[in-house]
Amino acid sequence: MAEPTPVQIFRIAEKRKQYRSGSFFLKIGILALFVLVPFVFPSYKTVDLAMQIIMFATLVASFDILLGYTGILSFGHGMFFGIGAYCVAFLIGKYGMPSYLNLVLGFVTAALTASALALLISFLSLRVKAIFFAMITLAIAELAIVLATGLSHFTGGEDGISLSMPGIFAVSFSIGDFMGLEITGRVLTYYFIFLSCLGLFLLMLRFTHSPLGRVLQAIRDNVQRAEALGYKTFIFQIISITFGCVVAAIIGGLYAMWVGYVNPASSLEVMAIMLNVLLMVIIGGMGTLYGGIVGAAFLLITQTFLPDLQNLAKDFFPQATLLHNVLERWLLLFGILFILVVIFFPKGVIGSVQDYISRRKTILLGKE
Amino acid sequence: MATTTFERWGRELTIAGAIVLFLLPLIGIPGKTYLTLTIAGVAMGMLLFLVASGVSIIFGLMDVINFAHGALFAWGAYVGFSIFQSLMNWVEADSVLQNFAVFLIALVAAMMVVALLGVILEKVIIRRVYGFHLFQILITFGATVVLVELIRILWGPNDEVMIVPLTFSRNWDILDIIVYRYRVICIVIGLIVYGVIQFVLKKTKLGTIVRAGVENRDMVQAMGHNIFLLFTGVFAAGAGLAALGGLAMSIFSRQVYPDMGSTYLLFAFIVVIIGGLGSVTGSLVGALIVGLSYNYVAYLVPWAAAGVNVLIMIIILLIRPTGLFPAGK
Numbered sequence: 071m072a073e074p075t076p077v078q079i080f081r082i083a084e085k086r087k088q089y090r091s092g093s094f095f096l097k098i099g100i101l102a103l104f105v106l107v108p109f110v111f112p113s114y115k116t117v118d119l120a121m122q123i124i125m126f127a128t129l130v131a132s133f134d135i136l137l138g139y140t141g142i143l144s145f146g147h148g149m150f151f152g153i154g155a156y157c158v159a160f161l162i163g164k165y166g167m168p169s170y171l172n173l174v175l176g177f178v179t180a181a182l183t184a185s186a187l188a189l190l191i192s193f194l195s196l197r198v199k200a201i202f203f204a205m206i207t208l209a210i211a212e213l214a215i216v217l218a219t220g221l222s223h224f225t226g227g228e229d230g231i232s233l234s235m236p237g238i239f240a241v242s243f244s245i246g247d248f249m250g251l252e253i254t255g256r257v258l259t260y261y262f263i264f265l266s267c268l269g270l271f272l273l274m275l276r277f278t279h280s281p282l283g284r285v286l287q288a289i290r291d292n293v294q295r296a297e298a299l300g301y302k303t304f305i306f307q308i309i310s311i312t313f314g315c316v317v318a319a320i321i322g323g324l325y326a327m328w329v330g331y332v333n334p335a336s337s338l339e340v341m342a343i344m345l346n347v348l349l350m351v352i353i354g355g356m357g358t359l360y361g362g363i364v365g366a367a368f369l370l371i372t373q374t375f376l377p378d379l380q381n382l383a384k385d386f387f388p389q390a391t392l393l394h395n396v397l398e399r400w401l402l403l404f405g406i407l408f409i410l411v412v413i414f415f416p417k418g419v420i421g422s423v424q425d426y427i428s429r430r431k432t433i434l435l436g437k438e
Numbered sequence: 439m440a441t442t443t444f445e446r447w448g449r450e451l452t453i454a455g456a457i458v459l460f461l462l463p464l465i466g467i468p469g470k471t472y473l474t475l476t477i478a479g480v481a482m483g484m485l486l487f488l489v490a491s492g493v494s495i496i497f498g499l500m501d502v503i504n505f506a507h508g509a510l511f512a513w514g515a516y517v518g519f520s521i522f523q524s525l526m527n528w529v530e531a532d533s534v535l536q537n538f539a540v541f542l543i544a545l546v547a548a549m550m551v552v553a554l555l556g557v558i559l560e561k562v563i564i565r566r567v568y569g570f571h572l573f574q575i576l577i578t579f580g581a582t583v584v585l586v587e588l589i590r591i592l593w594g595p596n597d598e599v600m601i602v603p604l605t606f607s608r609n610w611d612i613l614d615i616i617v618y619r620y621r622v623i624c625i626v627i628g629l630i631v632y633g634v635i636q637f638v639l640k641k642t643k644l645g646t647i648v649r650a651g652v653e654n655r656d657m658v659q660a661m662g663h664n665i666f667l668l669f670t671g672v673f674a675a676g677a678g679l680a681a682l683g684g685l686a687m688s689i690f691s692r693q694v695y696p697d698m699g700s701t702y703l704l705f706a707f708i709v710v711i712i713g714g715l716g717s718v719t720g721s722l723v724g725a726l727i728v729g730l731s732y733n734y735v736a737y738l739v740p741w742a743a744a745g746v747n748v749l750i751m752i753i754i755l756l757i758r759p760t761g762l763f764p765a766g767k
Contacts, residue, residue: 216744405583
């Protein structure tokens with residue numbers, strides 16, 4: 071057998087350390103936390119918050135495939151999310167009975183529709199400039215909202231569609247107690263969505279760490295060089311965009327399952343969802359996938375407890391009306407935070423921490 | 439060869455095709471309505487041109503995609519709204535002169551305030567991300583959030599009915615065709631702005647430097663011109679145009695609301711994609727196409743009005759990806 075190359079030696083060493091490193095235990099800890107949430111904090115609010123964090127973390131990761139790994143900014147990610155939600159809602163809510171088959175069909179339709187649209191948009195915009203993608207997706211996403219609201223006999227208009235779950239996911243379903251918790255359809259839905267999101271997340275990790283993912287990063291860092299190396303950047307970008315958008319659509323379908331209704335305001339609103347996703351990905355860190363978890367947790371927890379914070383401010387500083395106004399408009403604070411992070415920490419929390427660790431490692435190596 | 443024929447007659451064919459398309463709605467619309475719609479469409483086009491030209495010039499010279507343009511547009515509308523509110527007796531006076539005076543005051547105030555905002559924006563945040571499109575979009579998007587939230591804090595979060603100077607809400611009756619006075623004013627404003635931009639760009643030294651900057655930034659710098667000062671100036675001018683557009687559009691649609699910027703920014707993007715990013719004439723033509731087609735389609739097939747612009751944009755992207763009038767770069 072040939073002598074292993076330095077890269078191979080490095081990889082073997084990394085693999086050996088894989089299950090002992092701090093980040094591995096951190097990941098296991100986070101997973102365990104989300105598994106235990108329904109048992110430890112069975113209140114509706116906490117479980118809903120945990121579910122939102124899981125779904126948004128996965129959505130942000132899929133957005134990160136576009137932004138952080140391909141260098142393409144899409145304002146249509148919320149639209150793909152909404153398409154997924156509507157497809158599932160059509161098949162088990164408006165145009166079909168709630169059954170497992172229809173649920174699966176809903177997800178398949180969502181994936182197909184999303185990939186077709188993503189292909190169309192990327193063919194149109196990437197021919198010119200990557201920045202056109204941002205503008206064109208913005209325009210098409212706005213059109214999607216208008217269509218969803220306007221074609222009310224088809225989409226249910228502003229009222230949207232409410233849907234009921236089949237079989238074990240139904241709200242009325244229950245199989246009795248387990249460790250003090252009644253296992254209802256809601257709890258089973260939680261675990262189903264959790265596992266699906268985990269699967270999607272692992273799939274995305276696999277995608278970005280594959281040779282294809284490496285090519286994408288090369289394109290993001292330097293298009294000309296990647297082209298000079300013989301890669302057809304156009305094709306790679308299209309593959310990555312389509313992949314990210316299909317994942318977003320599937321998460322949209324899961325979201326519809328959890329919330330139980332879809333309407334243009336909740337699932338297609340470009341500004342609201344896009345704003346959240348952008349904030350999460352920037353705060354968490356672009357090009358890391360894990361950044362989504364940090365960003366989603368930070369943003370959603372803050373948003374959930376913001377009313378308490380406002381009341382607290384009113385109790386302690388009853389005179390400071392300016393403070394109340396600013397807290398009422400918390401988005402202002404997030405906007406400023408967003409700008410500051412883009413300027414000073416363009417890699418976000420995870421990226422900065424990773425930088426710090428690797429710098430320390432180099433310093434330690436230097437000392438040896 | 440077919441391509442040669444097209445190359446030889448391309449311009450004439452395009453113009454002929456444009457005229458045919460322009461007259462095509464006559465099939466479904468009676469003549470008088472057609473004229474009214476055309477005036478409305480041209481007026482709307484001119485207003486969109488005011489917004490889009492700022493986006494286009496800023497991109498052409500500075501290579502910056504300004505997503506905060508919509509927020510600046512809304513700021514212009516709100517500053518004008520405040521001026522109208524404080525000079526209410528002039529607004530309600532039955533005198534053309536006073537009405538115009540208050541309009542001009544509002545216009546100047548809005549443009550000054552927003553140009554100042556533009557200077558701050560350019561100096562504080564955009565300067566840091568020159569050359570990185572992705573970060574430009576991100577950071578100007580963040581600026582939009584902040585600016586829109588500031589509007590909500592300063593003027594309240596609700597929709598307001600725009601105050602309109604009395605004379606602007608009147609109309610003329612020419613041969614049984616009702617012509618809203620304000621639409622004509624919009625068209626005049628648009629033409630004046632187009633003329634001024636073209637004059638400054640083509641006939642003055644400043645314009646020569648700006649156009650040279652679009653072609654080759656480093657060379658202009660090497661010739662001893664302070665390109666960063668120029669960038670700040672152009673950004674302020676673009677912001678001023680946005681304010682003008684915002685005020686004019688809010689009088690046109692008779693309402694102001696904090697999120698108004700994002701709606702019209704969308705139109706502006708469609709316009710610059712159709713017209714070609716970086717070209718002023720392209721913006722004008724693109725804006726007219728969008729304004730006219732929107733009005734015709736809104737009359738013929740109301741539910742399709744929102745989609746027709748996106749459709750036109752897609753068709754243009756398919757046959758001419760760089761837009762109708764691609765700029766120097």
